[in-house]
Amino acid sequence: MQQNVAPQTVPVQAAALSKKSVKLSHILIYAFLIILAIICVVPFYIMIIYGTHTNSEIASKFIIAPGSALVENYKSMNENVNIWRGFLNSLFISSCSTALTLYFGALNAYGFAKYKFKGNKVLFWLVLATMMVPHQLGLVGTFRIMYMLHLLDSYAALILPAAANAFAVFFVKQFIDGTIPDEIIESARVDGAGEFTIFNRIIFPMLMPALAALGIFSFIGSWNNFMGPLVLLFTNDKYPLPLLVQMLQGYYGTNYGVQYLGVALSVLPIIIVFAIFSKRIIGSVSIGAVKG
Amino acid sequence: MYSKALKKDSYGYLFIAPFFIIFIIFGLYPIIYSFYLSFTKWDGFGNPIFNGLTNYQRLLGDYLFYKSLFNTLFIWGISVIPQLTVSLLLAVILHEKFIKGKSIFRAVFFFPNIVTAASLGLLIGLMFSWQSGSFNNLLLNLGLINEPINWPNMPNFMRMLVSSVLFWQYFGYSMIIYIAGLQGMSRELTEAAEIDGATKVQVFFKITLPLLKPIILFQVVTSIIGGMQIFDQPYTLTNGTGNPDNATLTSVMYLYKTAFTRYQYGYGSAIAFGIFLVIVIFSIISFMLMKQKTNNENE
Numbered sequence: 276m277q278q279n280v281a282p283q284t285v286p287v288q289a290a291a292l293s294k295k296s297v298k299l300s301h302i303l304i305y306a307f308l309i310i311l312a313i314i315c316v317v318p319f320y321i322m323i324i325y326g327t328h329t330n331s332e333i334a335s336k337f338i339i340a341p342g343s344a345l346v347e348n349y350k351s352m353n354e355n356v357n358i359w360r361g362f363l364n365s366l367f368i369s370s371c372s373t374a375l376t377l378y379f380g381a382l383n384a385y386g387f388a389k390y391k392f393k394g395n396k397v398l399f400w401l402v403l404a405t406m407m408v409p410h411q412l413g414l415v416g417t418f419r420i421m422y423m424l425h426l427l428d429s430y431a432a433l434i435l436p437a438a439a440n441a442f443a444v445f446f447v448k449q450f451i452d453g454t455i456p457d458e459i460i461e462s463a464r465v466d467g468a469g470e471f472t473i474f475n476r477i478i479f480p481m482l483m484p485a486l487a488a489l490g491i492f493s494f495i496g497s498w499n500n501f502m503g504p505l506v507l508l509f510t511n512d513k514y515p516l517p518l519l520v521q522m523l524q525g526y527y528g529t530n531y532g533v534q535y536l537g538v539a540l541s542v543l544p545i546i547i548v549f550a551i552f553s554k555r556i557i558g559s560v561s562i563g564a565v566k567g
Numbered sequence: 568m569y570s571k572a573l574k575k576d577s578y579g580y581l582f583i584a585p586f587f588i589i590f591i592i593f594g595l596y597p598i599i600y601s602f603y604l605s606f607t608k609w610d611g612f613g614n615p616i617f618n619g620l621t622n623y624q625r626l627l628g629d630y631l632f633y634k635s636l637f638n639t640l641f642i643w644g645i646s647v648i649p650q651l652t653v654s655l656l657l658a659v660i661l662h663e664k665f666i667k668g669k670s671i672f673r674a675v676f677f678f679p680n681i682v683t684a685a686s687l688g689l690l691i692g693l694m695f696s697w698q699s700g701s702f703n704n705l706l707l708n709l710g711l712i713n714e715p716i717n718w719p720n721m722p723n724f725m726r727m728l729v730s731s732v733l734f735w736q737y738f739g740y741s742m743i744i745y746i747a748g749l750q751g752m753s754r755e756l757t758e759a760a761e762i763d764g765a766t767k768v769q770v771f772f773k774i775t776l777p778l779l780k781p782i783i784l785f786q787v788v789t790s791i792i793g794g795m796q797i798f799d800q801p802y803t804l805t806n807g808t809g810n811p812d813n814a815t816l817t818s819v820m821y822l823y824k825t826a827f828t829r830y831q832y833g834y835g836s837a838i839a840f841g842i843f844l845v846i847v848i849f850s851i852i853s854f855m856l857m858k859q860k861t862n863n864e865n866e
Contacts, residue, residue: 301665307660308666315675315678316675318690325701336708337705337707382582382583382585382586383582385582386579387579387582390578390579392576392577395579398583405594409796409843411819411839412598412601412842412843413596413597413600413839414597414822414835414839415597415601416596416599416604417593417597418826419597419832420592420596420597435593438585439594470581495681499683499684499685501798501799501803502799505823506823506827516686518685520686521802524692531693531696535693538686538690541686542682545681546678549674549681557677560677560744561750562747
């Protein structure tokens with residue numbers, strides 16, 4: 276009998292205890308969260324503030340308020356590095372790469388999901404296996420084939436390989452398997468539509484929810500790509516933002532204000548986009564994680 | 568009817584063909600060509616000269632290669648342990664009902680993950696520079712030090728700084744994945760346990776943690792593959808040098824520098840396959856540990 280009594284009294288005590296300790300533990304938890312949030316934000320704050328100061332101000336003390344050297348820093352940065360050109364380059368490369376990844380990823384996923392051809396399973400496993408292979412393995416060979424195809428120092432060298440994105444195939448196939456019934460395709464065939472018309476006109480638009488999430492990943496990945504352009508591009512005018520930022524180090528090794536400003540200008544678009552779409556972006560990561 | 572269906576099925580090849588053509592040209596061929604190059608001496612001009620296993624023999628005795636592997640594992644290890652634990656703690660906290668401002672915290676913690684790694688590397692490099700670094704100036708203004716410390720000249724500090732950048736960039740990402748896992752679990756189990764008088768800590772260790780195990784292991788394996796490829800952050804943090812004393816030279820940085828700044832493409836390819844072998848070994852070990860653990864639980 277005593278054993279039966281015990282579990283009933285424990286929660287009562289625990290409840291009484293927790294009411295006292297609730298506030299303290301909540302305060303500790305919030306303190307932990309807020310401190311971590313500050314750590315996350317401070318470098319970005321410093322980046323923006325320091326970009327508005329002269330080199331001598333930066334060298335002399337720790338700064339927390341904005342300064343007056345923004346225009347001056349911007350002008351001296353513009354002498355060597357055209358950051359807006361880099362921005363447009365990044366935008367172009369990332370948009371084209373994302374478009375290729377989405378269209379050919381979906382095309383391939385649809386082929387695997389809806390056609391029972393010979394070797395379907397084996398080839399699909401092959402696609403999945405390529406996800407495990409690190410990109411750097413073929414780095415030197417990539418350089419070589421781009422040279423052979425006369426694609427070195429061209430945007431195409433960065434954009435074309437995006438058409439073979441294994442994760443995109445995996446991601447879209449999961450979506451097709453779960454949401455696109457065979458009946459839709461059958462009835463379109465009965466109406467006389469060709470196979471590619473069915474895909475382009477009917478299936479592709481239906482994949483939009485998956486493609487939106489995938490597009491976000493793909494765009495961010497391409498936007499942040501550093502090693503690809505580092506190896507494949509040589510002309511400053513063609514450099515995307517990450518390479519221009521790296522170039523600042525070479526041109527302005529000791530001019531800190533300019534370097535901070537350059538970093539800030541490369542990060543600000545990301546801050547703005549994230550401020551608007553943070554829920555969507557985080558949502559895409561969660562979907563990707565659950566599917567993966 | 569059957570023959571008609573079969574005819575349609577062969578259309579599948581047309582749908583998958585573009586992907587495979589691109590993959591063979593830009594994915595498979597470069598790997599095979601790199602493998603071939605790893606048995607040659609090639610400076611980018613003229614034709615590669617076959618030299619057998621010379622590159623691999625050199626690799627086995629290359630102190631810098633081992634050092635770069637050590638650096639990579641050191642930097643990865645120091646960042647991944649707090650990354651996977653702090654993020655788990657945060658996920659559990661932010662999954663609690665009573666917390667206010669969840670979505671803001673999630674967004675702030677996740678944000679560094681989508682920022683260009685190259686920009687972050689440069690930013691942290693600027694903040695921790697010797698004479699004009701904001702970190703030194705902060706310490707000076709607070710009176711904690713009397714003269715600036717030469718952080719960029721301290722090997723272990725710089726390694727840990729790279730680890731910190733990686734942690735900063737990835738703990739929010741891990742957290743989002745854990746939260747997705749927690750949201751997939753029914754609350755019934757944990758609520759039933761709490762009604763039975765289990766404390767939050769007990770619920771975490773006895774129920775939440777075991778249920779999250781597949782996600783934890785997934786994160787460990789992917790972080791091994793990703794961690795062995797660390798490049799952007801140490802590269803921009805040290806202006807491409809890997810200084811001081813090659814302490815922040817990661818394996819992939821060593822590969823890049825050998826092939827693309829010293830033009831030893833053959834040896835660079837051998838390094839690439841050396842790194843790949845290490846990744847394969849670590850992946851197999853983690854898979855085996857995973858299997859062993861699940862077997863133990865079943866017994």
